[in-house]
Amino acid sequence: MADIESFLKDLKMLEIHLPYSVKLIFELKSRFNLKQIHLKELLEIIRADNSEAEIMRAFIYEKIKEYLNACTDCPLHLSDSCTQKVPGEGCLNSPLMLIGEGPGFDEDKLGRPFVGRAGQLLTTILNKLDINRQKVYISNVVKCRPPMNRTPYARETKACSRNLELELTFIAPKVIIALGSVPLNYFKPGSSIMRERGKWIYTRDIWIMPTFHPAYILRQQGKALNKTKWDVWDDFNKALNKVRELCPEYSFN
Numbered sequence: 001m002a003d004i005e006s007f008l009k010d011l012k013m014l015e016i017h018l019p020y021s022v023k024l025i026f027e028l029k030s031r032f033n034l035k036q037i038h039l040k041e042l043l044e045i046i047r048a049d050n051s052e053a054e055i056m057r058a059f060i061y062e063k064i065k066e067y068l069n070a071c072t073d074c075p076l077h078l079s080d081s082c083t084q085k086v087p088g089e090g091c092l093n094s095p096l097m098l099i100g101e102g103p104g105f106d107e108d109k110l111g112r113p114f115v116g117r118a119g120q121l122l123t124t125i126l127n128k129l130d131i132n133r134q135k136v137y138i139s140n141v142v143k144c145r146p147p148m149n150r151t152p153y154a155r156e157t158k159a160c161s162r163n164l165e166l167e168l169t170f171i172a173p174k175v176i177i178a179l180g181s182v183p184l185n186y187f188k189p190g191s192s193i194m195r196e197r198g199k200w201i202y203t204r205d206i207w208i209m210p211t212f213h214p215a216y217i218l219r220q221q222g223k224a225l226n227k228t229k230w231d232v233w234d235d236f237n238k239a240l241n242k243v244r245e246l247c248p249e250y251s252f253n
């Protein structure tokens, strides 16, 4: 442990900023004495159904929060609307990850993603699909609440990619539901959610299903509301069927 700590300190002195995922791989290997193991093997160990893997997942989650809390990579954390960082939450070995745009008022207040009205709607959709919310991993592209809930700027999503990439590395989802335009454009820049929703994107060995953000559903009325609900329902079903095809052994209950 002392070796890795002094190595990381040296890098810091030299102003070399490792991606968080690389930093955590070093720390994990050192902490659990896994020196000769490659990332693929490491991920298999972490995903195992045993108590040691559970301890490792808890260690990883604590590190995700520790790096995030120390993050000053963009000015969003200085905004009056941001009182705390909001990490992703859920099951670290879930094959399904849901990614939204950024925290809103309620999320900022509670320090948890998707807990306001839009979050309650998301939980309802998951429950109707017989998915326990605790059995998926839910996160956002940016982890600090933007002023007046505005859309994060490109430079902010780029800065915060260090945090999202860390989550993506260790959760290694098979399927992602991209909730709205910001996460869609994270994976496929220059896209329109109106054109791309419901169409699979396959990149980085992950199947990505873009759909509307629950907050968008809440803004609809009349016939548009009905259509939007059915569109989102179809998209979630497609994503769930893909997870079942790829990981039939995984239980969402």
Ligand code: SF4
Binding pocket: 068, 071, 072, 073, 074, 075, 076, 077, 085, 142, 143, 144, 156, 159, 160, 161, 163
């Ligand atoms: S939004 Fe992301 S990159 Fe910007 S300060 Fe917050 S955690 Fe760091």
